[in-house]
Amino acid sequence: MTNLLIVDDEIEIGNFLSHLFKSKGFNVKVVNSGKEFSKIDFSRSNFHAAMIDLKLPDADGLTLLKDLKKQQPACKAVIMTGYSTIHTAVEAIKLGASDYIEKPFDDIDILEKQIDQLLISTGSTTRQQINDLANKIGLIIGKTPGMNQLIETAYKVAGKNVIVLIEGETGTGKEVLARFIHGASQRNNEPFIGVNCGAITESLLESELFGHEKGAFTGASHLRKGLFEIASKGTLFLDEVAEATHSIQVKLLRVLETREFMRVGSENTLHTNTRLVAASNVNLQEAVQQKKFREDLFYRLNVVHLNIPPLRERKEDIPQLIQHLLQRHTNNSITFSDDALKVLQGYRWPGNIRELSNFVTRVVTLSDSADAIITPANLPLAINAGTPIKQTEQADLELHMEGFLQSWVEKTLSAFEQKEEIDLEEVLAQIKQLESVVGKAFIKRTLKETHGNRRETAKRLQITMRKLRYILNEKNESN
Structure with a gap:
């Protein structure tokens, strides 16, 4: 017989849950306070599952969870929480809770199913499901404890219809993790659509997200659905959300x-049911303190917070990552010697997995033989010295440019190859966007080289100060 422990200070809820699960053949024990919980003799009472309310008048649910897992590690715990405490519920999952459920219980069938699945599943089956999905997505979990806990947490919250915020340095694999969350969710048969908020101008991003009506602006020759509409039943991934302008942030909040x-140019209200996953390579909480990001939007996005560790903090995973990256190049059997792998593990990888991927591609491309063995002598001098080839900020800028240019070329070629009607005005607008992004990138790089000296930057780029401010969208700044 299944032994179930229920901890909830609301007597009515305790009685209801007791009656519900006793009717299913469970042996149920109900306690209504932390004091009653402390009197349980765990040496005589072996519980298979527990349902613990996060907020008790005399105890903290997280403290009770820690005590329960210490006394009976095999007991599977479900945290009961209100929407306002979901962030704490996610912390409970990191402490060993198997799942959480929101109160009030709107659907009893879902509650029953959740407990039944919890009791049926084992640690090995869950781990196998995670590994199978990760392999399908192309996500390398590796051996690092922090990365493993991150993926387990992501897998557990994937089935919830809550917003997820992913933070991590450029190149750590934020979009891959977002795709993993989508794949583990009940929306996995619906679209996963991503957009980079920093690679599109404000006007184009607004149209991209919300759509526009025919004639809404110059070049809007036909109605266009936005991503919130297209991905209504699926997942919408907002990459580099910190780059969104103030105006876009206000619209996102709403x-x-x-x-x-x-839609742009419309007065009709549309509804969306999309599941939002946002990502940022900057710390959004710090951006809020610096008045660069809206505080209210940050709290809306920060329901479930996942932080991907940089590659330098998971060096033991580098051999597995290299093996995975080599498998992309099917016409070779290149390997790395143990000494070469040790050298690569000693390098800081400021561009993270993206830099590692580019490095492996270069090695395969430049190798004289399809079955070569790469030794330390074949590695770049900077990597052998264990020092970054570029400063992290500069590497981030170049990697951003690389990603934007690749996306721009693919989108433009796709439009050129279309056999049906083509919106030439939109194509021309994308060309203006390319000019803007490339211009800003050159200015930012040169500003860094001149330590922020704008006059020297303008001189090196052979443009006027007025032109520099224009490209940086500082048109109203005086000379």
Whole structure:
């Protein structure tokens, strides 16, 4: 017989859950306070599962969870929480809870199913499911404890219809993790659509997200659905959300609060049911303190927070990552010697997995033989010295440019190859966007080289100060 422990200070809920699960053949024990919990003799009572309320008048649910897992590690715990404490519920998962459920219980069938699945599943089956999905997505979990805990947490929250915020340095694999969350969710048969908020101008991003009506602006020759509409039943991934302008942040806040939006040029309200996953390579909480990001939007996005560790903090995973990256190049059997792998593990990889991927591609491309063995002598001098080839900030800028240019070329070629009607005005607008992004990138790089000296930057780029401010969208700044 299954032994179930229920910890909830609301007597009515305790009685209801007791009656529900006793009718299913469970042996149920109910306690209504932390004091009653402390009196349980765990040496005589072996529980298979527990349902613990996060908020008790005389105890903290997280403390009770820690005590329960210490006394009976095999007991599977479900945290009961209100929406306002979901962030704490995610912390409970990191402490060993198997799942959480929101109160009030709107659907009893879901509650029963959740407990039944919890009791049926084992640690090995869950781990196998995680590994199978990760392999399908192309996500390398590796051996690092922090990365393993991160993926387990992501897998557990994937089935919940809550917003997820992923933070991590450029190149750590934020989009791959977002795809993993989508794949582990109940929306996995619906679209996964991503957009980089920093690679598109404000006007184009607004149209991209919310759509536009025919004639809404110059070049809008036909109605276009936005991503919130297209991905309504699926997952929308907002990459580099910190790069969104103030105006876009306001519109994002509204759609997250109301689930409603309007196409550009329309007065009709549309509804979206998309699951949002946002990502940022900067710390959004620090951006809020610096007045660069709206505080209210940050709290809306920060329901479930996942932070991907940089590659330098998971060096033991580098051999497995290299093996995975080599498998992309099917016409070779190149390997790395143990000494070469040790050298690569000693390098800091400021560009993270993206830099490692580019490095492996270069090695395969430049190798004289398809079955070569790479030794330390074949590695770049900077990697052998264990020092970054570029400063991290400069590497991030170049990697951003690389990603934007690749995306721009693919989108433009796709439009050129279309056999049906082509919106030439939109193509020309993308060309202006390319000019803007490339211009800003050159200015930012040169500003860094001149330590922020704008006059010297303008001189090196052979442009006027007025032109420099224009490209940086500082048109109203005086000379």
